[in-house]
Amino acid sequence: MESHQGRCSYQNPDGWSCDQPSGESGLCYWHDPKVDKSNDDVKDKVEQWAAAGKPLDGFQLARTNLEDLNLVNRGSKEGYLCRDVDFYRADLTDAHFFGLDLRGSSLMKAKLIGANLHCAKLDNCNLLGASLSRAKLENIEWGGDLKQERAARRAIRGHKRKESVMYCQEAEEVCRNIRKQCEKQGLFEMAGDFFKREMRFRRYQMPLFSVKRGISKLVDVFCGYGEDPIRVVGFSIFLILVCALAYFFLDTTGGHPVYEGVSGWKFYALEFLNSLYFSVVTFTTLGYGDISPVGLARFIAACEAFLGSFTMALFVVVFVKKMTR
Template identity: 55%
Template sequence: MAAAYVEEAFWQDAAVDKRQVDGLGAALELRARNGQPMADFQLKNAELAGIDLVNHGGHAGFSLRDADLYRANLQNAHLFALDLRGSSLMKADLRRANLHCADLRDCNLLGILLDGARLDNIIWDRQLLQERKGREQLRGGDSVAAIQLFQEAEETYRNLRLHLEQAGLFEQAGLFFHREMVMRRLQMPRHSGRRLLSWVVDLFSGYGEKPLNVVLFSLGLIGVCGLLYFLVGVRQGDQSLGLAFERGLWANLTDLLDCLYFSVVTFTTLGYGDITPQGLARPIAAFEAFVGSFTMALFVVVFVKKMTR
């Protein structure tokens, strides 16, 4: 069997039960160190516990791209900077493995076991494989297949998030939590109220992971309401503030700035009283004050959640 290790067909033959091969890990290590190609290797159910595929002294890691590692035993494996792009790690056992700086783009990570694994600086996809395929199916009109893929994507994002949180990698965990919630939303009926509400929460705060969204929404609302006050007019004592074509550019610009100031005061519910709404400005001010109080409370929750991690 040792001679078969050097044959390309042995490694790429899915019919060969790799569980029955002794010394498989050592043979794979030797092949990597000799610089031989390791693309499309069929290693389903392979016993590779403790394998060392670290390119010691090299600037780049070894490449094991497009491999099938379904249910492979990779416990305590040393996979620093290993290029696994396009590989299937579905239900692979990577407990206590070192995946530091590994490249896991385009990988199938459904059901992967990562308890105690080192996960810092891994190169992840912005969207996991199942999510991308699900969106392709949705564009092709196959909503049933798309929902199934979105379910798998949600499960995978949740699994990765939990392990990243355990490893203290909260920034990446937060990104995966956001994708998890997006996948859950895409499984809801397209025109349902629940899906709309979920989309609004995502837009405002990124499901609690994007405080900048809250700030941008606040600035946008203040600006829009300020322009509306400028168009419909507000009062400052006995003087009316608003758009007036008969007045000069500088006077209109000054009134616009005063309206923006009033919008800030209304949004923050300070209510100084130096400028007051009139006519159509009143319902606008009431709406802005209501949304503003809610938005500031939301920002505090999101900001504290991010800072306490």
């Protein structure tokens, strides 16, 4: 016998209010997390609810059997709303979630084997321990962060060391799980993105001023853990320009016959171009010998030549890795 008569008090982020009768908690059967639905046959009822045009936001479906659940909004470009839903340990094997808006939902330890997640929205989702074997992951809208990533960054900003390490470990595990599934399906671009995220959260677990963390940060800055060749190109251009400026102000290149009769800003423009030319030649270790550094510029040239040869080798490794996947 119900001790409280009335409508469910749940209201979704858009202002929609549930019209189902509530129990003692003030929430209905679908929105009350205390109602155990693990032994109930709810699959057809969930599909009927969505087909009726009502949002599934806030549904509490932990441990339910939803195998082959179909939540595809056919005939519409927008998927059904299924935000902040609790699918903890739910059996979602072969579920059809094409285009489904799952933002903020918990899929923790959910069984998503063979599930179709094409074009689904998973921003701020909890995917810790989710089984994604054979799940279709193409064109997923991951949004800014998954739940563990967002919690980890919040803890880091709040200088909560123990909490941040815990969330970073969870975020690393989630990113590794997604990365492995993407690699198996040939989604290498997505796999590369999650590999970078995985390595960054591994780095955040290291002591702040440790050598390992410093090296990891450098690898990330220079090449995005081997996934971002454009960073190598950017660093190369930056180094060439910085060294060119150093040669220009140190008057490394000296006068040149081509400058005869040239004065004012034109002279300085030609001198800078000469410095830029010398920087490129030094960076690429061509060594034409038509310009020789003097004084302090010799040490700058030596460092640039060393970094240049290293950077070019790094670019080849990163580029080949990306192209041969």
